[in-house]
Amino acid sequence: MSPLRCFLRTPEAVAGAILLAALIAMALSAALLFPGDPQAIAGPALLPPFQDWSLPLGTDRLGRDVLAELFHGARTSLAVGLAAAAAALAIGSVVGTLAGFAGGLVDEVLMRITDAFQTVPGFLLALAFVSVVGPSLGIVVIAIALGTWPGPARVARAEVLSIRERDYVAGARVIGMHPLAIAFREVLPNALPPVLAMSSVIVAAAILTEAALSFLGLGDPNRVTWGGMIAEGRAVLRTAPFLSIVPGIALVLTVLGVYLAGEGIVETTAVRRGLS
Amino acid sequence: MSLLTVSNLTKSYRCGSKTIAAVDDVSFHIDPGETLALAGPSGSGKSTIARLVLRLIEPDAGRIEFEGNDFLALSGAALRARRTRLQMVFQDPLAAFNPRATVARVLDDPLRIHGIAARAERPRRIAALLERVGLTADVAPRAIHEISGGQRQRVAIARAIATKPSLIVLDEAVSALDVSVRGQILELLLDLQRQERIAYVFISHDLGVVRAIAHRVVLLEGGQIAESGDARTVIDAPQSAIGKALVAAAPRLNRIRP
Numbered sequence: 001m002s003p004l005r006c007f008l009r010t011p012e013a014v015a016g017a018i019l020l021a022a023l024i025a026m027a028l029s030a031a032l033l034f035p036g037d038p039q040a041i042a043g044p045a046l047l048p049p050f051q052d053w054s055l056p057l058g059t060d061r062l063g064r065d066v067l068a069e070l071f072h073g074a075r076t077s078l079a080v081g082l083a084a085a086a087a088a089l090a091i092g093s094v095v096g097t098l099a100g101f102a103g104g105l106v107d108e109v110l111m112r113i114t115d116a117f118q119t120v121p122g123f124l125l126a127l128a129f130v131s132v133v134g135p136s137l138g139i140v141v142i143a144i145a146l147g148t149w150p151g152p153a154r155v156a157r158a159e160v161l162s163i164r165e166r167d168y169v170a171g172a173r174v175i176g177m178h179p180l181a182i183a184f185r186e187v188l189p190n191a192l193p194p195v196l197a198m199s200s201v202i203v204a205a206a207i208l209t210e211a212a213l214s215f216l217g218l219g220d221p222n223r224v225t226w227g228g229m230i231a232e233g234r235a236v237l238r239t240a241p242f243l244s245i246v247p248g249i250a251l252v253l254t255v256l257g258v259y260l261a262g263e264g265i266v267e268t269t270a271v272r273r274g275l276s
Numbered sequence: 277m278s279l280l281t282v283s284n285l286t287k288s289y290r291c292g293s294k295t296i297a298a299v300d301d302v303s304f305h306i307d308p309g310e311t312l313a314l315a316g317p318s319g320s321g322k323s324t325i326a327r328l329v330l331r332l333i334e335p336d337a338g339r340i341e342f343e344g345n346d347f348l349a350l351s352g353a354a355l356r357a358r359r360t361r362l363q364m365v366f367q368d369p370l371a372a373f374n375p376r377a378t379v380a381r382v383l384d385d386p387l388r389i390h391g392i393a394a395r396a397e398r399p400r401r402i403a404a405l406l407e408r409v410g411l412t413a414d415v416a417p418r419a420i421h422e423i424s425g426g427q428r429q430r431v432a433i434a435r436a437i438a439t440k441p442s443l444i445v446l447d448e449a450v451s452a453l454d455v456s457v458r459g460q461i462l463e464l465l466l467d468l469q470r471q472e473r474i475a476y477v478f479i480s481h482d483l484g485v486v487r488a489i490a491h492r493v494v495l496l497e498g499g500q501i502a503e504s505g506d507a508r509t510v511i512d513a514p515q516s517a518i519g520k521a522l523v524a525a526a527p528r529l530n531r532i533r534p
Contacts, residue, residue, distance in 0.1 A: 167371040174364045175386040176356035
């Protein structure tokens with residue numbers, strides 16, 4: 001069975017894929033459907049949703065178009081989520097591979113550093129980092145990755161520890177391959193599947209962390225973010241709850257979509273590996 | 277002068293509070309173009325010796341002299357360069373290759389690492405290597421897991437001879453193959469030895485095969501040498517207890533048939 005058909009057989013995966021596709025479509029079409037600055041004033045302040053069809057989701061306290069903000073916010077969430085997860089997986093798998101493959105003192109030092117990062121709550125670390133360095137999209141990505149990489153690093157190391165005893169690693173040494181080439185060409189690619197299986201959870205967590213940072217006013221101030229929108233709506237939570245509810249729902253659906261689609265992919269690859 | 281001289285090689289492992297000697301004061305030598313068999317029951321230290329000789333593990337004591345140099349003194353780039361002369365073929369040809377590799381990549385690695393052939397020339401060299409071991413060049417783009425066990429072991433031999441070694445350690449290299457393929461692979465090894473004067477350390481528990489292809493044999497038991505000498509002489513009339521036991525255990529069709 002083709003991987004795509006296998007993937008489409010599970011309803012959760014399909015639901016996740018649809019949600020994710022909708023999110024990506026939102027992020028990609030934001031500049032087309034809502035050209036111009038989403039933070040510009042578009043109408044009267046605090047217009048409720050479904051009143052004026054040129055502003056379908058109404059406006060916020062300053063009269064900004066909520067729907068435009070929602071679309072542009074999708075870009076930030078997706079960009080930060082994917083970039084932070086990619087950075088965390090890259091750092092984690094490199095550190096884990098070096099630690100597991102080198103062993104001895106290198107392993108000891110790298111794993112103690114990993115422990116140090118893991119014992120500090122990830123969100124606190126991100127908070128401290130952004131407050132010190134200053135909020136911008138790149139810094140937020142680094143801040144989130146900083147608290148996330150120990151997980152993949154541990155999984156990669158465990159996998160590398162079993163792979164490094166295999167004959168093909170001995171074979172690579174016998175033909176005179178450099179130890180770093182063995183680590184990154186022979187060992188790392190074979191250690192990746194369980195690390196990649198963590199990616200859906202990591203992306204989902206990164207999106208939530210970004211939203212939480214923005215909620216606390218530590219997101220990039222020049223970009224619309226869903227967390228920032230929720231924070232913005234908090235002041236008028238009693239009179240205009242939709243300002244917090246709309247981006248909140250978007251956030252929930254996004255995290256759900258990423259998680260379900262990711263699990264679907266992992267499931268599909270697991271089945272395929274099981275069959276082969 | 278001998279090609280490889282191993283003297284007083286010792287390697288022990290710690291298992292809880294006990295120390296187990298895997299290889300205990302083993303000495304032997306191999307001449308160019310010769311086949312020396314290391315035979316013995318499981319756990320007798322055959323594979324440990326192979327891994328020690330290839331510097332995949334480090335000995336506790338002893339000397340290894342290869343092509344007139346102290347092989348244990350080498351490290352880093354000097355060791356990697358010297359590895360071109362000393363190669364190995366593993367027992368399980370599937371486990372011996374990166375599961376993601378293709379035949380071409382497996383053979384490309386040694387040529388690339390040691391600068392044996394320029395990038396443009398390598399495909400031709402790979403095809404030549406494949407033909408040398410009795411395969412055709414069209415297996416080159418295929419994945420390692422797509423070809424048969426016998427073909428895989430031929431690829432392993434092609435990789436081993438890519439760097440023109442003077443010695444190849446064959447660690448149970450034909451044990452995992454079925455009988456008809458085993459004969460073909462042994463023929464190939466003998467042919468290579470005749471033409472390129474490659475010496476073999478042939479590790480096996482099958483005395484029938486040892487008698488057929490080895491010049492000399494070293495029988496091991498519990499990490500120590502029990503008996504050594506001319507392969508036919510030792511196997512036809514073993515003196516040590518373990519030698520007698522191994523010969524008695526070897527299956528012989530003519531004994532079963534009346």
